[in-house]
Amino acid sequence: MSCETLxxxxxxxxxxxxxxxxxxxxxxxxxxxxxFQEYDAPVLEPLELYIEKSGEEIVxxxxxxxDRGGRSVALRPEMTPSLARLVGAKANSLKRPIKWFNxxxxxxxxxxQKGRLRAFYQFNADILGEAGALADAELIALLVQTLxxxxxxxxxxxxxxxxxxxxxxxxxxxxxxxxxSATVLGIIDKMxxxxxxxxxxxxAGVLGDSAEAFMETVASVVxxxxxxxxxxxxxxxxxxxxxxxxxxxxxxxxRVLLDALEHSGAASFVEIDLGIVRxxxxxxxxxxxxxxxxxxxxxLAGGGRYDDxxxxxxxxxxxxxxxxxxxxxxxxxxxxxxxxxxxxPTPDFVLVIGGPAERAQALKDAASLxxxxxxxxxxxxxxxxxxxxxxxxxxxxRFAIIYGSEELESGISKVRDLEAGKETDYPRADLVELxxxxxxxxxx
Amino acid sequence: MSCETLxxxxxxxxxxxxxxxxxxxxxxxxxxxxxFQEYDAPVLEPLELYIEKSGEEIVxxxxxxxDRGGRSVALRPEMTPSLARLVGAKANSLKRPIKWFNxxxxxxxxxxQKGRLRAFYQFNADILGEAGALADAELIALLVQTLxxxxxxxxxxxxxxxxxxxxxxxxxxxxxxxxxSATVLGIIDKMxxxxxxxxxxxxAGVLGDSAEAFMETVASVVxxxxxxxxxxxxxxxxxxxxxxxxxxxxxxxxRVLLDALEHSGAASFVEIDLGIVRxxxxxxxxxxxxxxxxxxxxxLAGGGRYDDxxxxxxxxxxxxxxxxxxxxxxxxxxxxxxxxxxxxPTPDFVLVIGGPAERAQALKDAASLxxxxxxxxxxxxxxxxxxxxxxxxxxxxRFAIIYGSEELESGISKVRDLEAGKETDYPRADLVELxxxxxxxxxx
Numbered sequence: 072m073s074c075e076t077l078x079x080x081x082x083x084x085x086x087x088x089x090x091x092x093x094x095x096x097x098x099x100x101x102x103x104x105x106x107f108q109e110y111d112a113p114v115l116e117p118l119e120l121y122i123e124k125s126g127e128e129i130v131x132x133x134x135x136x137x138d139r140g141g142r143s144v145a146l147r148p149e150m151t152p153s154l155a156r157l158v159g160a161k162a163n164s165l166k167r168p169i170k171w172f173n174x175x176x177x178x179x180x181x182x183x184q185k186g187r188l189r190a191f192y193q194f195n196a197d198i199l200g201e202a203g204a205l206a207d208a209e210l211i212a213l214l215v216q217t218l219x220x221x222x223x224x225x226x227x228x229x230x231x232x233x234x235x236x237x238x239x240x241x242x243x244x245x246x247x248x249x250x251x252s253a254t255v256l257g258i259i260d261k262m263x264x265x266x267x268x269x270x271x272x273x274x275a276g277v278l279g280d281s282a283e284a285f286m287e288t289v290a291s292v293v294x295x296x297x298x299x300x301x302x303x304x305x306x307x308x309x310x311x312x313x314x315x316x317x318x319x320x321x322x323x324x325x326r327v328l329l330d331a332l333e334h335s336g337a338a339s340f341v342e343i344d345l346g347i348v349r350x351x352x353x354x355x356x357x358x359x360x361x362x363x364x365x366x367x368x369x370x371l372a373g374g375g376r377y378d379d380x381x382x383x384x385x386x387x388x389x390x391x392x393x394x395x396x397x398x399x400x401x402x403x404x405x406x407x408x409x410x411x412x413x414x415x416p417t418p419d420f421v422l423v424i425g426g427p428a429e430r431a432q433a434l435k436d437a438a439s440l441x442x443x444x445x446x447x448x449x450x451x452x453x454x455x456x457x458x459x460x461x462x463x464x465x466x467x468x469r470f471a472i473i474y475g476s477e478e479l480e481s482g483i484s485k486v487r488d489l490e491a492g493k494e495t496d497y498p499r500a501d502l503v504e505l506x507x508x509x510x511x512x513x514x515x
Numbered sequence: 516m517s518c519e520t521l522x523x524x525x526x527x528x529x530x531x532x533x534x535x536x537x538x539x540x541x542x543x544x545x546x547x548x549x550x551f552q553e554y555d556a557p558v559l560e561p562l563e564l565y566i567e568k569s570g571e572e573i574v575x576x577x578x579x580x581x582d583r584g585g586r587s588v589a590l591r592p593e594m595t596p597s598l599a600r601l602v603g604a605k606a607n608s609l610k611r612p613i614k615w616f617n618x619x620x621x622x623x624x625x626x627x628q629k630g631r632l633r634a635f636y637q638f639n640a641d642i643l644g645e646a647g648a649l650a651d652a653e654l655i656a657l658l659v660q661t662l663x664x665x666x667x668x669x670x671x672x673x674x675x676x677x678x679x680x681x682x683x684x685x686x687x688x689x690x691x692x693x694x695x696s697a698t699v700l701g702i703i704d705k706m707x708x709x710x711x712x713x714x715x716x717x718x719a720g721v722l723g724d725s726a727e728a729f730m731e732t733v734a735s736v737v738x739x740x741x742x743x744x745x746x747x748x749x750x751x752x753x754x755x756x757x758x759x760x761x762x763x764x765x766x767x768x769x770r771v772l773l774d775a776l777e778h779s780g781a782a783s784f785v786e787i788d789l790g791i792v793r794x795x796x797x798x799x800x801x802x803x804x805x806x807x808x809x810x811x812x813x814x815l816a817g818g819g820r821y822d823d824x825x826x827x828x829x830x831x832x833x834x835x836x837x838x839x840x841x842x843x844x845x846x847x848x849x850x851x852x853x854x855x856x857x858x859x860p861t862p863d864f865v866l867v868i869g870g871p872a873e874r875a876q877a878l879k880d881a882a883s884l885x886x887x888x889x890x891x892x893x894x895x896x897x898x899x900x901x902x903x904x905x906x907x908x909x910x911x912x913r914f915a916i917i918y919g920s921e922e923l924e925s926g927i928s929k930v931r932d933l934e935a936g937k938e939t940d941y942p943r944a945d946l947v948e949l950x951x952x953x954x955x956x957x958x959x
Contacts, residue, residue, distance in 0.1 A: 075600075076557055077588060082601050085552035085615065092553065104885040106862045106892040108529035109536065113520055113634060114558065114620060115578070115590070134559070136580030139624050144521060146559070156519075157526050166909070168895055171529065176558060180583050190557060198895070205895040216886060334878035418550045434656075434778035441548040442660060448550040451612055451642070451649045465610070 079181075079189025086415060091192075093413045094221075094398055094405075095174050098194040101217040102172035105209070107196055110171045112153030114178075118143040120152045123384055124353065134178050134189075146178035150195040151377070151393065152384060158199050159385025167200030170209075186369040186400045194372075197393030199381065204324040207357045207376060207392050208331030214361060214372055214394055215337040221401075222410045225339045225364075228371060232359045233347035235375070236321050237305060241292065244308040245285065251277050253352060259289060260348035293346040298329055301343055328357065349373060353380045357392070363404055371404065372396035417467035419510070421489075422449035422474060423459045429474040436472065436502045443503045464489060470509060472502075523625075523633025530859060535636075537857045538665075538842055538849075539618050542638040545661040546616040549653065551640055554615045556597035558622075562587040564596045567828055568797065578622050578633075590622035594639040595821070595837065596828060602643050603829025611644030614653075630813040630844045638816075641837030643825065648768040651801045651820060651836050652775030658805060658816055658838055659781040665845075666854045669783045669808075672815060676803045677791035679819070680765050681749060685736065688752040689729065695721050697796060703733060704792035737790040742773055745787055772801065793817060797824045803838070807848055815848065816840035861911035863954070865933075866893035866918060867903040873918040880916065880946045887947045908933060914953060916946075 076082050083091060099109070118135050135145035147153060150173055158169060173195045183189060196213055198206045211230060218228050235256065242252040258273045265273070267286075274282035295301050302322050310318050332338045341359075349358040358375030362368070374394025382388035405411040420440060422433045437447045448466060450459055456475075463471045473485040473494075483496045484505060497505055520526050527535060543553070562579050579589035591597060594617055602613060617639045627633060640657055642650045655674060662672050679700065686696040702717045709717070711730075718726035739745050746766055754762050776782040785803075793802040802819030806812070818838025826832035849855040864884060866877045881891045892910060894903055900919075907915045917929040917938075927940045928949060941949055 075561070077559060077561065077582075077586065078584075080557035080559060082557065082597075082604075083555035084601065084605070085554050088553040088555055091555070100888065101885075103860065104888060104890050106890050108860070109532040110529050111527035111532055111535070113524035113526065115521060115524060115622070115634070117519070117521065134580075134582060136578075138521075138578060140522075142521065153526075157528065160526075161528070178559070190559070201895045203896045209895055212882065216882070219886070330875070331878055334875045334882075336879070336882045416547065416552070431774070431778045434775055435780070438656065438660070438778075438780045441545075442663070444544065444548060446548050446550050451645045451653055452647045 077189070079183035081188065081190065089413050089415050090402070090411055091398070093411070094402065095192075097220050098172075098174055098217060098396070101213060101220050102194070102196055104216075105170070105196075105213045107170045107172040107213070110154070110157060110173055111175060112147070112150065112157060112173070114147055114176065115144050116147050116153060118145045120156070120384070121145055121148060124152045124155075124380065132179050132181060134180050147175075148177055148179045150175065150177070150193065150395065151197075151380065154195070154197060154199075154393075155381045155384040155391075158389065159381055159387040162381075162385075162387035162389060165200070168206060169199040170197075171199075172196040186403060188399055192398040194396040194398075195393065197391060199389050199391040202378065202390035204328040204357070205331055206390075208328050208335065208337075210374065210392050210394060211328075211332060211341065211359060212335040212337045214359075214374070214396070215335075215340045217396065218340075218361065218371065218401075221405055223404070223408065227364050227404070227408060228340065228361055229364050230337075230341045230359050230361045231344035231347045232341050232357065233343075233345045233349075234321070234325070234357050235348065235354050236317075236356050237301075238345065238348065240305065240310065240314060240318050240321065241288075241308065243314055244310055245288070256348050257350060257352075259293075259346075260350040262289070262293075263346060293344065295345060296343050298325065298343060301325070324356075349375055353377045353383075355379055359394070361396070368403065369400045371400050415467075416446065417469065418448040418463075419445040419469050419506070420447045421459070421463035421466065421468040421471045422447065423456060423463065423471050424449055424453075425456070425475040426453060429476065429479055432479060433472075433474045439502050440506055443506065445503075445506050460487075521633070523627035525632065525634065533857050533859050534846070534855055535842070537855070538846065539636075541664050542616075542618055542661060542840070545657060545664050546638070546640055548660075549614070549640075549657045551614045551616040551657070554598070554601060554617055555619060556591070556594065556601060556617070558591055558620065559588050560591055560597060562589045564600070564828070565589055565592065568596045568599075568824065576623050576625060578624050591619075592621055592623045594619065594621070594637065594839065595641075595824065598639070598641060598837075599825045599828040599835075602833065603825055603831045606825075606829075606831035606833060609644075612650060613643040614641075615643075616640040630847060632843055636842040638840040638842075639837065641835060643833050643835040646822065646834035648772040648801070649775055650834075652772050652779065652781075654818065654836050654838060655772075655776060655785065655803060656779040656781045658803075658818070658840070659779075659784045661840065662784075662805065662815065662845075665849055667848070667852065671808050671848070671852060672784065672805055673808050674781075674785045674803050674805045675788035675791045676785050676801065677787075677789045677793075678765070678769070678801050679792065679798050680761075680800050681745075681789065682792065684749065684754065684758060684762050684765065685732075685752065687758055688754055689732070700792050701794060701796075703737075703790075704794045706733070706737075707790060737788065739789060740787050742769065742787060745769070768800075793819055797821045797827075799823055801836070805840070812847065813844045815844050859911075860890065861913070862892040863889045863913050863950070864891045865903070865907035865910060865912040865915045866891065867900060867907065867915050868893055868897075869900070869919040870897060873920065873923055876923060877916075877918045883946050884950055887950065889947075889950050904931075 121129050133145045133148055138144050176190055176192050178190050198210055254277050262270050271282055278285055305318055332341055347358055347360050354375040355378045356376035360370040361372040362370055372394050376392040378390040381391055424430050424433045440447045468489055471487040478485050482499045484499050485496050487494045565573050577589045577592055582588050620634055620636050622634050642654055698721050706714050715726055722729055749762055776785055791802055791804050798819040799822045800820035804817040805815040816838050820836040822834040825835055868874050868877045884891045912933055915931040922929050926943045928943050929940050931938045
């Protein structure tokens with residue numbers, strides 16, 4: 072057949088659908104326990120929305136086209152620009168802080184590879200309208216609890232926590248202007264993926280002869296893991312006046328964030344690591360990424376503060392912090408840790424039907440049981456008794472109800488417990504009451 | 516802001532998100548109670564997939580484009596072709612009957628209007644691998660139970676049931692060949708929307724002078740509502756040989772279908788109405804559409820048998836019957852009937868925090884309660900006690916837990932029942948146990 076699934080897209084058979092639902096349910100449960108509310112936005116958006124946010128270079132990574140009405144449109148590569156528009160449009164009427172989440176699919180035209188597809192689901196959670204570090208802490212606590220809810224522990228994942236504000240202070244102390252700072256942050260962001268030589272070459276393009284010395288500074292900063300060390304390092308920087316005040320106040324923010332993470336029980340998953348910069352230029356403060364504890368693989372999640380973006384995109388200034396967690400890397404990790412062994416749903420009852428005459432009562436009972444929420448299956452054609460029992464077992468059904476002429480005549484419901492392998496006759500009465508009693512007996 | 520939501524697409528604020536989830540949950544619950552399993556397929560598919568199924572004319576209704584790899588692709592306008600591919604690819608290993616459902620978004624480039632958007636959700640349910648009328652009955656029973664589960668009754672909606680096989684027999688009795696039959700069925704399909712004159716003109720193009728007499732035949736057939744009348748009409752047709760046998764066997768199928776619908780409790784919602792033809796040429800037997808009982812508005816759902824499509828699309832012959840139900844017309848009807856008044860979720864607990872010193876214990880308790888599945892909210896900055904209580908009430912929280920210096924020193928948890936307006940002191944202990952007892956007390 073010529074019409075295969077496109078590269079980087081996934082067909083989802085029921086056995087995988089069960090896993091997908093399992094991941095989505097955990098995402099939703101975690102978000103709701105933190106009192107985040109679910110929103111959604113179109114899958115197709117004006118291309119301009121992404122260019123305004125990320126610049127022209129984003130276009131090369133998008134599925135974009137001109138629609139029949141001549142509009143330049145793109146399949147959404149991420150949620151944040153749509154979120155900014157939704158929030159911006161009702162900025163004055165929404166109660167703050169705005170705590171919203173979404174579970175949705177996103178699309179990027181990239182080379183499909185391990186942990187990266189062209190269509191992937193993301194769990195997005197954002198807090199808007201609150202600038203303080205307690206909002207960042209709430210969001211990181213949600214990230215940690217979400218991963219913990221799958222059964223992942225401190226040995227399985229870590230959250231690397233960094234701060235673009237501290238980096239900007241450091242670069243200011245080095246005498247760098249805003250433009251060079253942005254370029255250098257971009258270089259630091261890619262440092263882990265590039266060779267030492269490559270990084271040095273890139274830095275020399277900005278800093279000339281001082282690149283080598285600067286690289287040593289960077290190396291010592293990204294090695295910092297403790298807050299005492301971090302505080303000491305930044306207190307020792309040659310900063311004066313307003314910059315000095317900024318540094319003091321920023322270290323106080325760090326204290327608030329780390330204390331809150333400690334009290335929330337998230338601290339054991341969080342590691343100070345200024346090696347994280349997050350390439351996207353719109354991040355403005357704390358940034359973080361979650362990784363498998365071994366450091367292998369792509370990020371499980373990433374996020375940070377973006378206080379300027381809503382104002383830039385919709386003219387309504389609004390502080391914001393958020394993260395996105397993808398389903399691909401997470402699914403791979405859960406599978407590796409045997410935490411994605413989700414049982415497929417099985418019917419509560421299979422109705423074993425003797426023949427056309429017995430079908431009338433069976434269909435009636437099926438309708439009642441289904442309306443009461445029980446999962447009921449029966450054959451859609453005439454099938455021999457033995458084969459029906461075999462099917463019921465294959466389907467993993469809990470109970471079979473037998474509709475033979477004898478049962479109908481004598482007014483009984485014959486129920487076979489397919490796990491215990493024993494049959495019981497009940498006087499034919501309200502089947503839903505019988506089901507309640509059976510599942511009361513059967514499942515407790 | 517320039518980047519508005521595209522025409523025919525919907526932004527979804529949390530208050531609407533709650534309604535959407537409500538609709539999806541009812542769809543899923545109904546499907547699962549009938550033991551249908553959830554699958555999914557890509558949102559973006561090869562354009563060819565839709566042309567193979569529906570012909571070139573579909574292209575004008577699609578969002579389609581060439582991707583960066585030079586592939587002609589389209590946003591899916593419907594689920595059936597993708598379903599056929601998924602099932603076809605594993606035709607030999609899937610246990611039959613295959614009962615699958617999906618809840619997903621679909622896209623059509625059409626003029627947005629009442630009940631019709633460019634992006635809409637559909638609940639698709641299909642049974643593949645079973646040719647008998649009991650499969651059609653199972654699917655119509657699911658359709659009816661799904662609508663009933665929202666609180667809609669026999670006064671609110673009806674399912675119009677028709678049969679393309681009977682139409683083909685009728686046209687054969689009129690001496691029409693296959694090509695003319697297809698054209699004439701297309702004309703009958705549009706009869707309700709076109710004027711009498713227009714229909715007559717179209718029929719005359721095929722039938723010449725006999726168009727007027729034929730139109731009277733059609734009028735008498737679409738007026739039939741009872742099965743006795745239907746049986747009588749088709750038994751009286753001048754059919755011979757194989758066609759006569761086909762007619763007899765088809766009326767027997769009708770009997771099986773109607774009996775099963777009667778026993779399932781769905782019959783009171785179903786009306787024989789051969790005015791339904793369903794334009795799409797791939798339907799092969801029973802077809803049906805659900806409408807508001809008044810007949811107003813677009814169809815709530817539509818479906819039917821399509822025994823040839825899987826074979827056509829993927830070379831693996833497989834009988835199939837399915838329906839799709841959209842969220843737009845359904846949502847409009849539920850709103851009109853006041854059946855979509857879904858309460859927004861509210862927090863179980865709001866923590867009222869005296870100051871930074873008291874926050875440590877509050878954060879710790881929040882983490883435990885959230886991990887246990889309770890929804891907990893607290894202020895993300897220092898806020899006066901009075902304002903915190905006001906916020907808690909505005910948010911519709913059930914309980915407030917008060918973290919003052921007094922409470923912490925004396926080792927108590929002070930809990931205010933915000934509905935009853937009374938405070939109780941509990942010895943500080945396991946908060947989750949306390950929550951269980953509170954919700955035990957509070958909600959029963």
